[in-house]
Each structure stands twice: as structure tokens, then as C-alpha cells.
Amino acid sequence: MLTIKRVPTVVSNYQEEDNNEEKQETQLGCGRNCLGNCCLPVSNFPLYAFKKERKEACENGVVPTSAKTDVSHISFLSLLLGHWEDRINRGLFRYDVTTCETRIIPGQYGFIAQLNEGRHLKKRPTEFRIDQVLQPFDENKFNFRKIGQEEVLFRFEQSNDHSSHYCPSAPVYSGSSPPNVIAINVSPIEYGHVLLIPRLSDCLPQQIDNKSFLLALHMAKEAADPFFRLGYNSLGAFATINHLHFQAYYLGSLLPVEKVPTRRIITMERVHKRGVVVSELLKYPVQALVFQGGNTMQDLADVVAKSCITLQNSNTPYNILISDCGKKIFLFPQYYAKKQALGEVSQEFLDTRVNPAAWEISGHMVLKTRKDYDGATEEYALRFLAEASLSEDRFQEVKAYVLEAAGLQEVAMDNVNKEDERALCEAEPSTPTAPCFPKDFMFPQEEFQLLF
Numbered sequence: 001m002l003t004i005k006r007v008p009t010v011v012s013n014y015q016e017e018d019n020n021e022e023k024q025e026t027q028l029g030c031g032r033n034c035l036g037n038c039c040l041p042v043s044n045f046p047l048y049a050f051k052k053e054r055k056e057a058c059e060n061g062v063v064p065t066s067a068k069t070d071v072s073h074i075s076f077l078s079l080l081l082g083h084w085e086d087r088i089n090r091g092l093f094r095y096d097v098t099t100c101e102t103r104i105i106p107g108q109y110g111f112i113a114q115l116n117e118g119r120h121l122k123k124r125p126t127e128f129r130i131d132q133v134l135q136p137f138d139e140n141k142f143n144f145r146k147i148g149q150e151e152v153l154f155r156f157e158q159s160n161d162h163s164s165h166y167c168p169s170a171p172v173y174s175g176s177s178p179p180n181v182i183a184i185n186v187s188p189i190e191y192g193h194v195l196l197i198p199r200l201s202d203c204l205p206q207q208i209d210n211k212s213f214l215l216a217l218h219m220a221k222e223a224a225d226p227f228f229r230l231g232y233n234s235l236g237a238f239a240t241i242n243h244l245h246f247q248a249y250y251l252g253s254l255l256p257v258e259k260v261p262t263r264r265i266i267t268m269e270r271v272h273k274r275g276v277v278v279s280e281l282l283k284y285p286v287q288a289l290v291f292q293g294g295n296t297m298q299d300l301a302d303v304v305a306k307s308c309i310t311l312q313n314s315n316t317p318y319n320i321l322i323s324d325c326g327k328k329i330f331l332f333p334q335y336y337a338k339k340q341a342l343g344e345v346s347q348e349f350l351d352t353r354v355n356p357a358a359w360e361i362s363g364h365m366v367l368k369t370r371k372d373y374d375g376a377t378e379e380y381a382l383r384f385l386a387e388a389s390l391s392e393d394r395f396q397e398v399k400a401y402v403l404e405a406a407g408l409q410e411v412a413m414d415n416v417n418k419e420d421e422r423a424l425c426e427a428e429p430s431t432p433t434a435p436c437f438p439k440d441f442m443f444p445q446e447e448f449q450l451l452f
Contacts, residue, residue, distance in 0.1 A: 020063065031127035035152070035181070035200060036145045038300035046083075046154035046180070047170040048076060050222045053297055069445050076222035079166065080182065081250065082436045084192050085152040089185050092151060094118060097188040105365075107378030109256040112364045115373040119187050119366065130337040131184050135313050136207040143243040144197050147183060153194065154181045156219060164222065178202045188247035189359060189366050195422060197245045208308040208320075214301035220326030221297065227252050229323055231358030233429050234308075236317030236337055238357035245365045246322075247358070256363030257330055258323055260284045265399075265414055267408040274299035278408065279328075280399075285385040286361055287395040289402065291329040303330050303406045309407035316398060319358040333398050349384050356388040 037257045068149040086091065095118030105111040129135065137143070159165055159181055172179050180367070196219055198204065198212040201399045216230050230248040233239040264280035276299060279290040289307070294300030300317040304320075311318045311333060321330040336356050337347050352372050354360060365381060390398060403410055 005363075007014040020046045025257060026206060033078060033149045034146055035149065037201070039149070040145075040179075043149060043172050044169045044183075045149070045152055047157060048079060048154050048182075048222075049157050049159035049165040049167070050076070050218050052160075052248055053160050055204045060195070068208065075224060076164065076219075077225050077228055077250070080153060080194065081192050081224075083183060084194065087151070089152070090150070091263075092184060092186060094187050096313055097193065098191060101373065104253075105376055105378050105381060106167045107264055109363065109378060109381070110259065110379060111256050111376075111381040112251075112253060113373055113376045114189070114364065114366050115370060116189065116366050117368060117370070118191070118300075119368060128319075130341055131315075133234050133236050133315050133317055135205060135235055135242055137203045137242060139203065142241060143203065144181070144183070144195070144200060144241070144245065145203070145243075151183045151186065153182045153184065156182050156215070158218070169439050182219075185247065187365075188249070189247075190251050192228070192250035194248050196248060197243070199244075206233075206239045207312055208232065208234075208244075208305055210248075210302055210305040212244060213308070214298060216322055217297050217326040219246075219248065219303050220322050221249075224325055225250070226324050228325075229255070229321060229362075231322070231362070232320040233357045234312065234318050234444075236315075237319050237332075237334055238337065238355045250365065255321070255323075257281070257284060257288070257321065257361075258328075265403070266411040267403060268411060269280040272405075274303055275409075276303040276406070278303075278403065278406075286332055286334070286356075286389040287392070288333075289331045289399065292333065297326065300327075304331065306405045307331060307402040308405075310402055312397075313400070319356075319361050321358055321362045326416070331363065331402075332388075333390055334361070334388040335390060338349045339387065345387055349387060354384070356385060361385060362386060384417075422431065 030036065033039055086157045088098075090094070097116070097118075100118075101115040105113050123258070139145075155170070157177075175351050178201040181197045181200045183195050183197060185195050196216060199214050204212070216232070220230055228248065228250045230246050232246050235242060261282045263282055264277060264279045267278060273295070275293050276291055277293040279292070281290060291300060291304050291307075294303070308318065308320070308331070311331075316333050317335065318339060319332040319334060321332075322328075323330060323385040334356065336345065340350070353368055354366065354372075360366060365376060365379075367376060389395075400410070
């Protein structure tokens with residue numbers, strides 16, 4: 001078994017508490033106001049109900065008609081950032097991420113460097129197994145049922161109609177499904193850094209499935225801002241908690257991976273005509289697949305989820321970036337942790353204590369010392385990320401079985417004429433419109449209070 005000594009990032013204020021494995025919480029209301037069976041069934045949370053797509057069937061009417069409040073006058077992202085700002089004012093974060101220095105590293109790619117010295121100060125050592133992407137949920141280890149309810153911003157559920165709604169307070173078990181929860185990350189990387197925890201009380205391990213990935217796409221779509229992205233790390237690709245979750249934050253700049261050109265992979269759909277386009281990254285240090293399109297959001301979610309499930313079943317670690325309001329998905333298979341355990345990663349990179357998780361692999365380098373921050377160069381970033389990438393031969397193998405799992409078959413380039421081949425290479429993406437929320441944005445508290 002391959003293991004490396006891990007020092008996981010603290011994502012909850014309850015993560016460092018003494019974890020007595022023999023302690024059993026069986027009574028309602030344990031006194032900690034947590035998300036376990038002791039407290040959750042008798043709790044109320046704010047509820048944001050996102051509109052369902054016209055072609056989706058309603059599985060669960062989660063908002064009582066009498067409790068609905070139409071939120072057409074305020075965006076999901078405004079609501080989320082308002083709640084997040086409220087948690088700043090209540091002192092729930094380990095440090096103030098808004099004071100962290102950030103700069104664009106000079107060069108062609110525009111890698112983003114952040115100095116975040118607070119992120120590694122309060123941690124507890126643990127043995128982290130990195131040779132298994134699929135590992136069972138362990139209730140004795142830290143999980144999100146142990147976080148405090150004050151860290152929860154609101155539930156995120158599907159509406160029972162084609163509109164979005166907000167309810168300031170609703171019973172957690174008002175419907176038949178376990179709650180989807182959005183909570184703060186108390187050790188944030190960027191402004192608005194939150195966690196999306198699907199079906200929290202089901203205690204799902206860190207493994208993507210169709211339903212959870214579709215939920216993440218809905219969150220990106222509801223944000224309706226290209227500068228709000230979601231990320232995902234599998235076990236073996238620097239997920240530190242084996243309880244299903246996505247991360248998300250707001251960064252008012254294009255990530256380097258969003259700016260590089262791609263080449264479309266010509267495919268034939270063997271089963272369903274889903275309309276999903278698959279491409280490869282060009283001129284980037286990490287090999288990756290890019291998924292776009294789809295006749296519906298469900299189609300895109302199904303293709304990407306099947307690809308992830310294939311990687312999980314083949315024990316291939318991976319990271320995901322959900323970009324462009326859920327319309328563009330980057331899938332990065334990687335082996336950095338395995339190489340690290342085998343002693344194949346340069347000491348130069350190990351000394352920085354920076355791991356290529358979803359944000360770093362997308363070009364947002366979160367550096368932990370002043371020396372590394374001031375000395376960061378594009379040449380260093382390129383070499384560091386290249387350590388995480390699969391070899392060309394291995395990537396082609398992974399691409400083949402990912403496409404097969406998604407019901408796609410690649411067409412040989414020999415069958416594509418030169419003119420069509422040139423058309424397959426997409427130009428660099430155009431820059432989105434100016435961000436809705438600048439770097440120094442603070443949500444007006446008087447407007448936020450009107451929501452309650």
C-alpha cells in the first residue's frame with residue numbers, strides 16, 4: 001500500500017477537535033449544533049431552490065408553496081456572497097483571505113500566484129492513503145456531518161417549478177431527499193470559497209455520480225457568472241476529506257487553462273445523440289479533456305459523470321474544473337501523488353508544500369511562503385504542473401476508455417481532410433465581460449438583511 005504523510009487543510013472549525021472513535025452521539029441535540037443525526041432532523045436552514053430545466057422531471061417538491069419567496073430580484077451569487085460576508089463578520093474563518101496578496105506571474109500563460117500563509121498554520125497530521133481512488137466512507141474520520149450549523153450558508157435544492165425561489169428558513173427534511181448543503185470553507189483559497197455537499201446525510205464517499213455532478217452544474221448555472229467556478233478533487237488527487245463535496249469560489253480573472261486553445265476530438269456517438277463535444281487541451285503543461293455542449297444539461301452531466309466513474313473504477317486520480325457557468329468542463333487525470341509516494345517528484349517542488357489540486361492545476365498557484373511567492377516564475381509553474389500530467393501514451397489510453405464509457409468513438413484523423421483539421425483547432429477563448437463583483441467587493445449588509 002502506498003502512503004504519504006499528509007497534513008490536510010482544515011475546512012471546518014470542528015475538524016481539529018478531539019475525535020474519540022468510541023464516542024457515540026445518539027441523543028437529539030448533542031449540544032454542538034452539528035449536522036449529524038443528533039441535530040439535523042430538528043433543524044431549519046435557509047433554502048435556495050434552483051429552477052429545473054424544462055426537460056427535467058420534478059423528483060421532489062422541496063419548497064412548500066406557502067414558504068416560497070421569488071428571488072428574481074437578487075441573483076444566486078449575490079445571495080451566496082452575502083451569506084459568506086456574514087460569516088466573515090461573525091469571525092468563522094481561520095484567516096482573512098481578502099488580505100492575501102495576489103499577482104499575475106509575467107509570461108505567456110498568466111499564471112495567478114497567491115500568498116496564503118494562513119492556510120497551512122492550523123492542521124493536524126494524518127496518514128492519507130493515495131493508492132485507492134475508491135475508498136469507503138468512514139464515519140470515525142472527519143466528515144461534514146461534524147461541522148457546525150453556523151458554517152452552513154443554505155440548502156441547495158431543485159424547485160418544483162421553472163423558477164428559482166428563496167426561503168429564509170425551512171425544515172431540513174421538508175422533502176423526501178437528504179439535504180444538499182452549501183457551507184463555508186473556513187480555510188479559504190479565494191473570495192467566496194464554499195463547499196457544495198450533495199445529499200449530506202447519505203454519507204457518500206468522495207466519488208462522483210451522475211446526480212451529484214448534475215447538481216454541481218446547476219450551481220454553476222445559477223451563479224450565472226464566468227468568474228465563479230467549481231472544482232473537484234478525487235482521492236489520490238488531493239482530496240483531503242472522504243465525504244463527497246465540490247469546492248467553489250469567485251475569482252475575477254480568467255484562469256490560465258481557460259485561455260489556452262483546444263482541439264476537438266472527432267467522435268461518433270454509438271448510442272444516444274447527446275450533442276456533447278469533447279476536445280483536448282493544446283499548449284498546456286497538463287494533459288486534459290474538455291467537455292462542452294450537450295442537448296441538455298443532463299446530457300453534459302451524464303457524459304462527464306460516466307467519464308469520471310470510468311477513471312474511478314480504473315483507479316486513476318483526477319481533478320475537475322467546472323467553467324463558463326457550467327457549460328465547459330475540464331477533466332485532468334493525474335499521477336502526482338503516486339509519483340510523490342514513489343520518490344519521483346523533485347525536492348524543489350516538495351519543499352513548497354504545494355499540491356496540484358483542481359485550482360493549482362488550472363493555473364491558480366496558492367503559495368505558502370513569501371519566498372516562494374516572490375520567486376514564482378512561469379518557467380517554475382510549467383515544470384511544476386508538468387509533474388502532474390500523464391505521459392502522452394498513458395493519456396491516449398485514458399482518453400480511449402473515457403470516450404468508450406461515454407458512448408463515443410474517436411474517428412481517425414486520417415479520415416479528416418486538412419481544411420476540417422484546421423477548423424478543429426479552436427482559437428483562444430474571448431475574454432468574458434467585466435466581473436460582476438470586483439476584488440474589493442463587499443456585499444451591502446443592509447441589503448443582505450432585507451432577505452431575512
